[in-house]
Amino acid sequence: MRTPTDAWIASRLGISEEELSAEVLRAYQIRRFQETVRYAAGHSRFYAGMFAGTDPDSICTAEDIKKLGVTSENDLAGRENLFLCIPPGSVDRIFTVPTTGTNGNQKRIFFTAGDLAPSVEFYYHAFLTFIRPEDRLLVMMGGTAEGSVGDTIDRSLSPIGVTTRVFGQVTDLETAWNAVMEFRPDVIVGIPYQIGALAAWSRSHGLPHGVRCVLLSADDVPNAVRQRISGIWGAEVYSHYGLTETGLAGGVDCCAHRGYHLRSCDMYAEILDPDADGFGELAVTPFGRRAMPLIRYRTGDIARISTERCPCGGVLPRLETIRGRLSNSCMISGQRVFLSQIEEEVFRDDAAVDLECTVTGNELVLLVRTLPQEETDQEALKERLMRAVLPAGTKVRISEETVCGFLPRRSPKKRMVVNEEV
Numbered sequence: 001m002r003t004p005t006d007a008w009i010a011s012r013l014g015i016s017e018e019e020l021s022a023e024v025l026r027a028y029q030i031r032r033f034q035e036t037v038r039y040a041a042g043h044s045r046f047y048a049g050m051f052a053g054t055d056p057d058s059i060c061t062a063e064d065i066k067k068l069g070v071t072s073e074n075d076l077a078g079r080e081n082l083f084l085c086i087p088p089g090s091v092d093r094i095f096t097v098p099t100t101g102t103n104g105n106q107k108r109i110f111f112t113a114g115d116l117a118p119s120v121e122f123y124y125h126a127f128l129t130f131i132r133p134e135d136r137l138l139v140m141m142g143g144t145a146e147g148s149v150g151d152t153i154d155r156s157l158s159p160i161g162v163t164t165r166v167f168g169q170v171t172d173l174e175t176a177w178n179a180v181m182e183f184r185p186d187v188i189v190g191i192p193y194q195i196g197a198l199a200a201w202s203r204s205h206g207l208p209h210g211v212r213c214v215l216l217s218a219d220d221v222p223n224a225v226r227q228r229i230s231g232i233w234g235a236e237v238y239s240h241y242g243l244t245e246t247g248l249a250g251g252v253d254c255c256a257h258r259g260y261h262l263r264s265c266d267m268y269a270e271i272l273d274p275d276a277d278g279f280g281e282l283a284v285t286p287f288g289r290r291a292m293p294l295i296r297y298r299t300g301d302i303a304r305i306s307t308e309r310c311p312c313g314g315v316l317p318r319l320e321t322i323r324g325r326l327s328n329s330c331m332i333s334g335q336r337v338f339l340s341q342i343e344e345e346v347f348r349d350d351a352a353v354d355l356e357c358t359v360t361g362n363e364l365v366l367l368v369r370t371l372p373q374e375e376t377d378q379e380a381l382k383e384r385l386m387r388a389v390l391p392a393g394t395k396v397r398i399s400e401e402t403v404c405g406f407l408p409r410r411s412p413k414k415r416m417v418v419n420e421e422v
């Protein structure tokens with residue numbers, strides 16, 4: 001089935017799905033990009049400075065966009081008022097999220113209700129990839145607060161008859177499992193390692209009656225976790241990519257599982273300084289945001305965009321692969337190592353449900369969490385890490401901790417701790 005996001009994007013562009021092409025989309029995106037620059041430069045002190053002397057109408061191609069400045073979270077954190085384009089009293093929703101650095105700083109992202117409305121529309125269309133009106137949907141993330149992921153998904157799908165329940169994050173596995181057994185969802189939305197842990201838990205606590213699909217979001221999505229969930233539950237596993245900065249929704253993969261079909265009518269995505277393989281930092285420019293426009297915002301994610309036609313029939317560029325977050329990576333013996341690569345190997349061990357990773361110099365210390373009565377094969381894990389991820393000479397220490405039904409409460413995104421060598 002062709003991704004339903006194509007039909008939606010075509011309708012947003014006022015054309016038929018047959019008329020949709022990468023070129024038509026690009027022309028539309030350039031127009032919206034110009035509008036975004038014009039509005040931001042006229043209303044935000046930060047962008048008035050960045051675009052002083054730039055005529056928005058002179059931005060006519062992707063090459064022109066590449067010559068413009070970029071925005072980083074360091075520009076934003078603590079200086080949000082420089083970005084604000086409307087009176088503070090007109091802001092409807094403020095999200096406070098940690099910066100990706102390790103300094104404990106936070107950044108605040110401002111929205112009007114209108115800024116967040118397109119996400120509701122996107123979730124509805126993207127979820128049509130796997131959801132049916134009679135489905136029961138259990139959201140195991142976010143929360144019930146207005147504007148949260150749970151609330152946004154609920155508002156997207158309730159109108160078509162989907163029965164939604166927002167459970168919140170999985171920390172107490174038994175309570176979470178009881179919620180699954182009682183609600184009997186067809187579709188579960190959740191955070192990768194948490195749903196992976198829940199699948200592992202269900203091996204000894206009774207399998208569900210039939211979870212047909214799982215959508216993973218809010219953190220790296222290791223293939224090993226996808227395979228575990230599909231192996232134990234028989235569910236088809238999809239992934240969502242999005243950030244608070246993109247207004248939550250960003251992209252969802254299709255039945256071909258070959259990358260994320262992006263919300264391209266609402267944002268421009270580009271790879272900064274791509275290497276020979278096309279990988280570089282993903283930057284996004286959401287369109288039409290009244291409260292806090294962001295232009296060429298560096299996401300910190302190293303990714304690649306594919307312009308090849310998707311096997312599903314989709315014709316627009318896809319966010320094909322996300323290699324990992326720069327802030328969750330380090331240099332070991334001159335080689336960049338991403339936490340996502342380490343996770344991939346850790347979760348290939350069926351006993352592993354969570355991990356902590358600390359790097360000091362060329363020493364990698366892993367704490368792997370397991371369920372009771374399970375243990376990992378540490379030698380095999382070490383061998384996989386040395387073969388696939390780590391440079392020769394890296395010292396690896398692995399220890400284990402049993403979680404008695406509780407996952408540690410923390411931000412959905414795991415962190416790699418990198419210590420200065422002493």
Ligand SMILES: [Zn+2]
Binds near residue numbers: 254255258311
């Ligand atoms: Zn596709």
